[in-house]
Amino acid sequence: MDDRQNSGPDGFYRSFEERYRGSRELIKSRLSVYLPFIRPLRSVYPDAGAVDLGCGRGEWLEILNQAGVQTVGVDLDQGMLTACHELGLTVEHGDALAYLSGLPDESQVVVSAFHVVEHISFDQLQTLVREALRVLKPGGLLIMETPNPENIVVATRNFYLDPTHQRPIPPDLLAFVPDYYRFARTKTLRLQESPELATSKNISLQDVLSGASPDYAIVAQKRAADDVLALLDSCFSQEYGLTLESLAARYDGRIDQRIATVESAAKLAESRALLAESRAQLAESRAQQAELREQEAQSRAKLAESREGEAESRAQLAELREGEAESRAQLAELREGEAESRAQLAELGKREAETRAKRTESRIPELEFQAKLAESRAYAAAHRAEQAESRAQQVEAIRVQHVEAIYGSTSWRITAPLRAVSRSIGIPRMRAVLRDPMWHAVLYVARRPKLKRFGMRILPIPGLLARLQQIRSEQLLSENPPAEVPVASLHNTAQAVKIDEIRHRLSIENQESEISNDEILRRIRTELEHKNAKQ
Known part of the structure; x- marks a missing residue:
């Protein structure tokens, strides 16, 4: 077998x-x-x-x-x-x-x-x-x-x-x-x-x-x-x-499990991809919104630049107007000394306006306001110039009246021989010869009230009386200079006034009453300080 x-x-x-x-x-x-x-x-x-x-x-x-x-x-x-x-x-x-x-x-x-x-x-x-x-x-x-x-x-x-x-x-x-x-x-x-x-x-x-x-x-x-x-x-x-069948079934189960795992991983990857795609779309949408915002910002920037240019143009126009007003103010200053101080103040205003105009890049609303303010100041300066010109014309008219009064006065006729002599010897020389005697004579009369009142009655000419009072004030100031209110300080603050005008007014106020030299100086200083404080 x-x-x-x-x-x-x-x-x-x-x-x-x-x-x-x-x-x-x-x-x-x-x-x-x-x-x-x-x-x-x-x-x-x-x-x-x-x-x-x-x-x-x-x-x-x-x-x-x-x-x-x-x-x-x-x-x-x-x-x-x-x-x-x-x-x-x-x-x-x-x-x-x-x-x-x-x-x-x-x-x-x-x-x-x-x-x-x-x-x-x-x-x-x-x-x-x-x-x-x-x-x-x-x-x-x-x-x-x-x-x-x-x-x-x-x-x-x-x-x-x-x-x-x-x-x-x-x-x-x-x-x-x-x-x-x-x-x-x-x-x-x-x-x-x-x-x-x-x-x-x-x-x-x-x-x-x-x-x-x-x-x-x-x-x-x-x-x-x-x-x-x-x-x-x-x-x-x-x-x-x-058995072969059991092993094959277990192998198939493992393969199916691996396939299911791979499919699950694929679905997870797909969901992640979809999520990434949605995130990308969201990012793209945000980028588009950012571009729109950037364009809007550029438009606003251009509009701001346009407004800034407009404001700058207004500022320049205001500067031109202010310059014109300043020119007019300076012209008025030439006619009257007081206008010079105010013109200096206008110059300071101009510099301040220039400084503010430079800041208009970041302060457009404030620049427009300052431009309007400068414009109003220019109008005010022009108004002041017109007032100064009017006052100059008034002063000129008063001077002409005074000259006409002097020419028609008895003293002018009495002193005709004296003027003839002065012309023959020369006006500058005569002034130099008569200045000191005139100062002493004025001081002598000022220290004697009765003699002063008598002189006022016989010398009613306003121009002559003002000139004698000026000579007296100059003499007093030369003897007692006002240290508390220096003239240079008055010019620096653009608030100086004509000392002659103050002296003339004080002389008129003191015609009917006795006043000492110290009192006159005190009142001059007080008024100057008062004007300085206002400025």
């Missing part, structure tokens, strides 16, 4: 199995998975025996003997049987099917064939199953272990490593044969898978190709009483090993 007898000289197949099937200890550990099926039957058939077809090195024989089951092994390979003899195991050299056919009916509790069915034809397989059903006791077990073609690597490569293998047998086909020959039940045990792979969640494609249980076994039980069958219910209800 077994083709292993054609594999070459004795000892070849034994060496081949030791290298590629595994060591004796490894095989014994793997075969111990069947003991839960064997032990309950021992209680029913304590003296029954077992037969192992194709026993090889005898690992299963040794396990059954240790479990208390007397077992006979059959094999055609003499090299394999030598190992069994060395261990003292009971073996027969011969064809396994022929030995099975020679056993009596219902004489065995176990018929086993480990890695045998892949070496025989399908007809021989059917014969093996029929004969096993015959020789097994009720409730006895048929165990057939073979490489699992569900493992892609085993089916396409490892199976053909043994030159005596004929063809792989799918688990469903091998399980169908005992069912067909009326065994009570069968169980498929998938074996020798990686323990780590049984619980791992990270299944790879390589695990799908090579991770399914590399071996499987069909355990078929012969019909028997229910109590006998019940002894093995727990063993037949368990699941063993890893």
Whole structure:
């Protein structure tokens, strides 16, 4: 039955199995998975025996003997049987099917064939199953272990490593044969898978190709009483090993999970992209708003510049008007000394207006107000100039009246000879000769009130009387200069007045009353200080 007898000289197949099937200890550990099926039957058939077809090195024989089951092994390979003899195991050299056919009916509790069915034809397989059903006791077990073609690597490569293998047998086909020959039940045990792979969640494609249980076994039980069958219910209800379908499903689940993760990441990335796009649109909208605001600011800046230019033009126009008014004021100053001080004040106003005009870049409203103020000041200066001109005309008219009064007075006619003499000797020289005597005469009269009143009655000429009073005041000021109110200070504040005018007015006020020189000086200083305080 077994083709292993054609594999070459004795000892070849034994060496081949030791290298590629595994060591004796490894095989014994793997075969111990069947003991839960064997032990309950021992209680029913304590003296029954077992037969192992194709026993090889005898690992299963040794396990059954240790479990208390007397077992006979059959094999055609003499090299394999030598190992069994060395261990003292009971073996027969011969064809396994022929030995099975020679056993009596219902004489065995176990018929086993480990890695045998892949070496025989399908007809021989059917014969093996029929004969096993015959020789097994009720409730006895048929165990057939073979490489699992569900493992892609085993089916396409490892199976053909043994030159005596004929063809792989799918688990469903091998399980169908005992069912067909009326065994009570069968169980498929998938074996020798990686323990780590049984619980791992990270299944790879390589695990799908090579991770399914590399071996499987069909355990078929012969019909028997229910109590006998019940002894093995727990063993037949368990699941063993890893199927190709379960690994593929776990791999698909992992791929689906990864796809779902990728899809979730893609959706998250898409949502982030949409969010980034919306943010970009918002930023673009804000940029457009900023551009609009910038354009509006530029328009406002241009409008401000236009207003500033307009204000500057108004300021320049005001300056021109102020300059014109100043010119008119200066012209009026030439006609009257008092207008000079006010013109200086106008000059100060002009400088102040120029300074304020320079500030119009940042103070347009204030500049317009100052321009209007400067314009009003210019109008005021022009008004003052007109008043000064009017006053000058009045003074000129009064002077003409005084001159006409002098020319028509008796004193003028009486002093005609004196003027003739002065013309003959020269006016400047005569003035120099008469100045000191005139000062002494005026002071002499001023210190004597009665003589002063008499002189006032005989000298009613206003111009002459004013001139005598002027000579008196100049003399007094030369003797007692007003230190508290210097003339330079009056000019610096643009508030100077003509001292001659003050003296003339004081002289007129004092014609009818006596007043000392100190009182005259005090009143002059008081009036000057009063005018200075007003300014």
